[in-house]
Amino acid sequence: MxxxxxxxxxxxxxxxxxxxxxxxxxxxxxxxxxxxxxxxxxxxxxxxxxxxxxxxxxxxxxxxxxxxxxxxxxxxxxxxxxxxxxxxxxxxxxxxxxxxGRYSRQAHPKLPGIHASFADKTPVTIGCYASLDTLNDELVSKDISKGATIPLNRFRNNLDIQGTLSYEEDQWLVVKIGEVTFYITEPVSRCPMPGIDQDTGVKDTWGGPTPHLLKTRHFAERTDRGYFCIHALPLNKGTIHVGDSVQVLERIPEDQQRFALSK
Known part of the structure; x- marks a missing residue:
């Protein structure tokens, strides 16, 4: 596909x-x-x-x-x-x-009116280049990828962001991009698909990033999943342009923050 x-x-x-x-x-x-x-x-x-x-x-x-x-x-x-x-x-x-009004597939039980259509969970996922840089550094330095790096399009996000700190998106709760405000629901659990070159359709011979994410980016509640990028719900309609600024309006309270774990 x-x-x-x-x-x-x-x-x-x-x-x-x-x-x-x-x-x-x-x-x-x-x-x-x-x-x-x-x-x-x-x-x-x-x-x-x-x-x-x-x-x-x-x-x-x-x-x-x-x-x-x-x-x-x-x-x-x-x-x-x-x-x-x-x-x-x-x-x-x-x-x-x-x-x-004739179609409904709620993306969040407490946010009626936001629909997931054919998506797994939310209508939007967001990725960050700084986090990708960290992932690529690990894949290369540990000789997992045999020297290869992967682009962010492997994760098939709707929106990709530059200029953040590595994995700071884990603690975002509400962000505004262009005219649209997003509620961040959770990190994205990864299937084997990021191990497929999106330009050629060919599977990585080294296994792709998902096995490494399973070891280094899981949470206490789900140790059988590796996480990368974030699920987002648009709270309003609006226009987003390439180059729009990103405003972090609210972060997860410190006493409720969860951090990715390594095995």
Missing amino acids: ALLRPLVDHQANTLTLTSHDDDQAPLALPLFPDTSVLQQKTVTVWKDSLEAFDMGDAAAEWVTTFIRNHASHDAVNTTEDEADLQVPLLRLVTLEDPDL
């Missing part, structure tokens, strides 16, 4: 699906489709059942063809592209605007 490159054009109201190698013709879809003319489908995200809307046969065929054409980029990169990978017909679905 890292090799599927969506292009968003707000002025044209289009979402264009493109392939990383331009081997598949792009497909332009409406960015905000009229859901009244789309077929409704029930989909499952973790334990939640949601009413979604099918984007049509052309979108389904494009996504299915893309996955079938990239058979080598499976979990362990052992399958050749030309192999007969058995992929069923996939469907691309969307959700309607939650402001219409």
